[in-house]
Amino acid sequence: MQIPHESFRLAPGAAGTLQQQIRARVAEGILAGRFRAGDKMPSSRGLAAHLGISRITVTLAYADLVAQDFLTPAGRSGYFVSATAPQQPLFPQAAAPPGRQVDYAALTDRRFSRNARAEKPQDWASYPFPFIYGQADAQLFDHQNWRLCALRALGRRDFDTLTSDYYERDDPLLIEYILRHILPRRGIDAAPAEVLLTLGAQNALWLAAQVLGGPGRRMVMENPGYPGLRAVLAQSGGETLYVDVDEDGLPPDRLPPADVVFTTASHHCPTNATMPLARRVALLAAASARDFVIVEDDYEFEMSFLAPAAPSLKSLDREGRVIYAGSFSKSLFPGLRLGYLVGPEGFIAEARALRATVLRHPPGHVQRTAAYFLSLGHYDALIARMKTAFRRRRMAMDEAIAAHGLTMAGQGGFGGSSVWMRAPDGVDCDALALNLRGQGVLIEPGRVFFGPADAPGNFYRLAFSSIPPGRIAEGVARIAAALAR
Known part of the structure; x- marks a missing residue:
């Protein structure tokens, strides 16, 4: 990746010579992780023109950075961030004393973020049993x-x-x-x-x-x-x-x-x-x-x-x-x-x-x-393929749910891509979902779908749009086992 000239500027009145300031800016960028191993530095001529200084000043600064193993030269190709450049310390650095901070929670009254939302892990696709609604299946898409x-x-x-x-x-x-x-x-x-x-x-x-x-x-x-x-x-x-x-x-x-x-x-x-x-x-x-x-x-x-x-x-x-x-x-x-x-x-x-x-x-x-x-x-061909696949997955869901004695709460008589489930009274499906996540199973707790006045906690949703049909039975079995415990 080419590091642009605009990444560098010289602050008026900054301490040190121009050569030292350039060295400091490059070292800071590498240590902060903005410049990474293999990134190409701006040419000495181009950076000098951008900063309005002599080219020899930039060349000498680059030579010092090579000596310190921050940069490595590549002949006529220029200078690159070294693969063995010093890295940012792994221990936490002391933060500067904070100034007076704006209380945005009070300023905004959290009128947007306080609304309950269905939470879905970003890495849902890495779970072997993702009963997560609304995600596309790469095996079906054209x-x-x-x-x-x-x-x-x-x-x-x-x-x-x-x-x-x-x-x-x-x-x-x-x-x-x-x-x-x-x-x-x-x-x-x-x-x-x-x-x-x-x-x-x-x-x-x-x-x-x-x-x-x-x-x-x-x-x-x-x-x-x-x-x-x-x-x-x-x-x-x-x-x-x-x-x-x-x-x-x-x-x-x-x-x-x-x-x-x-x-x-x-x-x-x-x-x-x-x-x-x-x-x-x-x-x-x-x-x-x-x-x-x-x-x-x-x-x-x-x-x-x-x-x-x-x-x-x-x-x-x-x-x-x-x-x-x-x-x-x-x-x-x-x-x-x-x-x-x-x-x-x-x-x-x-x-x-x-x-x-x-x-x-x-x-x-x-x-x-x-x-x-x-x-x-x-589009029509894709819809036909999805209907065939979803029908097969829905049949697998129905068979697994019946085999393990789970309770389907929703009708779902025309299709869709999920089923609405009811756990026994007293089961907290938020806790159930957290428990199942550790076993590679993702379900959607149902509390978020209800009005705030009286939201029961023993409903959950199982979607089958993103889970391979061969994994449905095992996933439902794990849900049933967790409920039994």
């Missing part, structure tokens, strides 16, 4: 065709798409595919002005809550429900109300007076319950009679492999009361961070204006790569 689509998007023909600022617009090729291929699968007919691209489903929910929320607004979410939505609603300025779900999802007859209702009707998070058609119709009738808006988070509809996907609420809506949020994070990969909102033109215009205050639009090359991947048929 790396080759995604790479080809990315190269095509980076080509000269798409230069304007790659480099231009769309201001508040989105890639028309991706919007067209969503309108003609993705939304019709959910029975949704929309115009370009009724679709807005987002940075994933989380960003879509945030935009919807900000546009529809505010002081005095009553926002309803499911209990248990998506933890990320709870944090979003806390920022909306409105009042968050919780409604307990049953085996069919959100019950319309239990809704309190509300302005906006958020629901995961097709695959309830986290139980996977699918709202029956009759209940969907009843929810829309309640919205019309009581004048509230519904935000439908349809984050996993592509994973309906046990039975056909039920009609989306948006497809049944005749009054423009449903805002539909979709995502490619589960069907492609979470790092893509690409989702979309579908709603009446007036709502989308307001959400687009809000998005422009935070970000103009998702990156153009990401949009165009996804557009090519979808339009060339690779």
Whole structure:
């Protein structure tokens, strides 16, 4: 790696000669770990010109550093950080006495960080039994065709798409595919002005809550429900109300007076319950009679492999009361961070204006790569492959759960990529998860999915999107053994 000239400066009034100051700056960089073995130093001519000093001063400083084994010469190639250069001491160095520090916890009131989140270890892939939700499986993803689509998007023909600022617009090729291929699968007919691209489903929910929320607004979410939505609603300025779900999802007859209702009707998070058609119709009738808006988070509809996907609420809506949020994070990969909102033109215009205050639009090359991947048929082939794999893994999960007498709490009759589990009363699943981690098993404790008033501790979620099918039985056996203890 080439160390840039800009890494060096001479402080006015600093002690020592110019040669000594250069030696000190290089030694400090090496000892601090900023300059590493093999890094190439700036040329003596270039560094001298940058600092405005004589070249011989730099040359002499480099010679001293070679003598001290900080640098090593390589003929005409220049000077490099020595592989045997002194290293930073391993013992902790005394810190300088701190000055008066700002108390940011008090200043910010921790109004964002105090919201409970589902914690996932960064090194989850190193565990042999990762029952972790939402991660992509490298064995299933179509790396080759995604790479080809990315190269095509980076080509000269798409230069304007790659480099231009769309201001508040989105890639028309991706919007067209969503309108003609993705939304019709959910029975949704929309115009370009009724679709807005987002940075994933989380960003879509945030935009919807900000546009529809505010002081005095009553926002309803499911209990248990998506933890990320709870944090979003806390920022909306409105009042968050919780409604307990049953085996069919959100019950319309239990809704309190509300302005906006958020629901995961097709695959309830986290139980996977699918709202029956009759209940969907009843929810829309309640919205019309009581004048509230519904935000439908349809984050996993592509994973309906046990039975056909039920009609989306948006497809049944005749009054423009449903805002539909979709995502490619589960069907492609979470790092893509690409989702979309579908709603009446007036709502989308307001959400687009809000998005422009935070970000103009998702990156153009990401949009165009996804557009090519979808339009060339690779997406449909990937979805078919994932459904086959997930069906096999779900069968392995069902067999292992039944064999060990564990209790499945969620319905999950249409598919998805996880199962919702209930441990015996009195079991603390946070402690259970910590215990299992030491045995190479990762599970998700369920407490974070419930409202803060009364969060039971004996639920947990097991996902199978990232674990090989051959390891499922052994992983479930370890969970059962831990519960038995």
